[in-house]
Amino acid sequence: MNPCDRFATSVHQLENLLSNWSTYIEDFSLKDIQNNDNHLYLKQENDYLKEKLASLQRSLDFQKEEFESLLDYSEKLERLLPKKVLPNLSSDSIPMESIQNAHRPLLLQHKDMIKSWKEELKVLRNNFATSVESMYVYLFHQLGGLVETFHCHQIQWMKHSQENRRLHRYIQEWKGNIRVVARIRPSLLGKDCTPLLDFIGDDMITCRPFNSNPLSFTFDQVFPPHLPQDSLYEELQPIIASIWDGFHSCIMAYGPTGSGKTFTVFGPDGKGGVVQLAIQTLFDLVLENNELNLVPTISMLEIYNETVRDLLSEDPLANLEVHEDTTTGDVFAKGAVEMEMSHYSDALRIIQSGLDFRTTSATLLNISSSRSHLLCILKLRGDHGNTGSLYIADLAGSERVTHSHTQSERLDETKHINRSLSSLADVFSALRNQQPHIPYRNSRLTFLLRPALSKTGKAMLIVHVSPEEEELSETIQTLRLGQRARDIELRPSKGQDSSNILLRRQISLLRQQLADERNKSK
Numbered sequence: 247m248n249p250c251d252r253f254a255t256s257v258h259q260l261e262n263l264l265s266n267w268s269t270y271i272e273d274f275s276l277k278d279i280q281n282n283d284n285h286l287y288l289k290q291e292n293d294y295l296k297e298k299l300a301s302l303q304r305s306l307d308f309q310k311e312e313f314e315s316l317l318d319y320s321e322k323l324e325r326l327l328p329k330k331v332l333p334n335l336s337s338d339s340i341p342m343e344s345i346q347n348a349h350r351p352l353l354l355q356h357k358d359m360i361k362s363w364k365e366e367l368k369v370l371r372n373n374f375a376t377s378v379e380s381m382y383v384y385l386f387h388q389l390g391g392l393v394e395t396f397h398c399h400q401i402q403w404m405k406h407s408q409e410n411r412r413l414h415r416y417i418q419e420w421k422g423n424i425r426v427v428a429r430i431r432p433s434l435l436g437k438d439c440t441p442l443l444d445f446i447g448d449d450m451i452t453c454r455p456f457n458s459n460p461l462s463f464t465f466d467q468v469f470p471p472h473l474p475q476d477s478l479y480e481e482l483q484p485i486i487a488s489i490w491d492g493f494h495s496c497i498m499a500y501g502p503t504g505s506g507k508t509f510t511v512f513g514p515d516g517k518g519g520v521v522q523l524a525i526q527t528l529f530d531l532v533l534e535n536n537e538l539n540l541v542p543t544i545s546m547l548e549i550y551n552e553t554v555r556d557l558l559s560e561d562p563l564a565n566l567e568v569h570e571d572t573t574t575g576d577v578f579a580k581g582a583v584e585m586e587m588s589h590y591s592d593a594l595r596i597i598q599s600g601l602d603f604r605t606t607s608a609t610l611l612n613i614s615s616s617r618s619h620l621l622c623i624l625k626l627r628g629d630h631g632n633t634g635s636l637y638i639a640d641l642a643g644s645e646r647v648t649h650s651h652t653q654s655e656r657l658d659e660t661k662h663i664n665r666s667l668s669s670l671a672d673v674f675s676a677l678r679n680q681q682p683h684i685p686y687r688n689s690r691l692t693f694l695l696r697p698a699l700s701k702t703g704k705a706m707l708i709v710h711v712s713p714e715e716e717e718l719s720e721t722i723q724t725l726r727l728g729q730r731a732r733d734i735e736l737r738p739s740k741g742q743d744s745s746n747i748l749l750r751r752q753i754s755l756l757r758q759q760l761a762d763e764r765n766k767s768k
């Protein structure tokens with residue numbers, strides 16, 4: 247009950263009491279007339295009632311005061327509340343209905359607003375769904391177009407890069423540059439090397455050292471770890487076949503110890519390596535040119551601690567001298583056996599017998615580390631008039647002395663290996679800078695390779711690297727050397743050499759035809 251109602255009820259009760267009392271007085275007057283005997287009793291009663299009346303009067307005064315204070319409070323409240331909400335608060339009572347009525351228009355207005363917002367939201371939602379759908383269709387088409395363009399660009403890029411390589415090869419042929427390819431061994435621990443080494447296209451490799459900027463190297467071709475051995479063949483074929491044209495050429499497997507050089511040169515289990523591929527190519531040439539009585543030959547020389555040994559000789563530990571034929575410019579190990587190979591399996595047997603004598607030992611980095619450089623020298627003897635030769639070099643692994651924890655004998659070997667490899671790097675550097683003096687004689691290795699690393703030579707360097715993080719500094723050094731070697735020009739002009747070779751080949755064919763005619767006429 248609100249204070250106003252309470253007050254009204256109190257007033258009503260007082261009025262009732264007063265009316266009862268006056269009735270009671272009237273009754274008493276009548277009784278007074280009739281019963282004078284009860285006069286005293288009634289007087290007492292009268293006093294009591296007077297007292298009661300006074301107390302009721304006081305109560306009434308108190309209620310009045312409370313009402314006034316409530317009135318005052320309601321006025322204050324009216325001033326605080328907005329007129330629209332509470333228009334009649336100044337009146338004695340505040341009926342809830344009037345408050346509700348005052349609210350109703352505002353309420354209706356809000357309801358209308360919410361309704362219209364809901365409708366707007368619905369429209370927006372529909373519009374949004376439609377535009378998302380059309381945007382999706384548009385993007386899908388765009389994406390399709392982009393994918394198509396990307397494929398076109400990819401094909402074009404591949405064509406360009408092939409064309410680029412073809413032109414580069416042509417320029418190299420013309421200028422006589424060394425071709426340099428890089429091969430990355432798969433991780434022997436089965437790790438993924440991509441965070442460390444990145445392959446871009448098929449001719450670029452990027453190393454990402456932990457604490458410094460990435461370094462990129464470009465080669466004629468890069469063979470990432472997953473590429474199988476035979477992916478090298480296309481790259482190697484031209485240089486192997488150049489033996490037919492009378493060139494002295496060489497294929498060198500270079501790289502730190504354990505990076506996969508022997509694997510590339512002799513293949514896993516002595517099969518499918520560069521040497522076997524070259525021999526197979528020579529036998530193909532023999533078959534194709536049956537009339538020229540061609541015979542492939544092989545020599546296997548080991549350079550161990552700067553001594554040259556013949557692995558096919560009966561005394562493989564004998565130290566051979568290296569000589570130069572000043573008239574032809576040929577360099578050879580005096581007395582080295584040159585074995586004829588009658589067929590392919592014969593060749594495999596010869597190679598294995600030579601490898602059995604090769605000096606290898608276990609180091610911390612490779613359980614079967616080659617402690618020497620191995621040169622396989624292939625030639626094609628016959629009536630074709632060309633005496634080209636192909637040197638396939640499985641170089642000993644470059645290594646840091648501290649890194650491989652080598653000791654005593656191994657330490658001596660390591661020093662010799664590193665010295666001869668640095669002589670090779672010096673020869674590369676002198677050739678690259680076109681210095682008048684090329685220090686071929688500084689090591690047995692460079693001296694023996696001289697015919698292939700000179701103006702009438704052709705060379706291919708296969709730089710090998712490991713994907714392991716601990717090998718990264720060796721990897722970078724090796725790739726740097728490979729990149730520098732790529733700038734080397736071996737011949738100022740190939741045109742003259744080629745025409746000479748073609749003429750020589752034509753003469754030998756004519757000779758052959760003449761001999762045939764003579765035989766017929768006999």
Ligand SMILES: Nc1ncnc2c1ncn2[C@@H]1O[C@H](COP(=O)(O)OP(=O)(O)OP(=O)(O)O)[C@@H](O)[C@H]1O
Nearest residue numbers: 431502503504505506507508509612615616642643
């Ligand atoms: N492409 C490859 N695929 C699989 N295994 C490889 C590959 N290359 C090398 N290996 C393995 O890595 C190990 C080291 O290879 P390899 O002996 O050829 O190295 P190396 O460079 O000749 O070493 P060193 O200079 O010490 O003689 C071998 O166990 C070899 O089988």
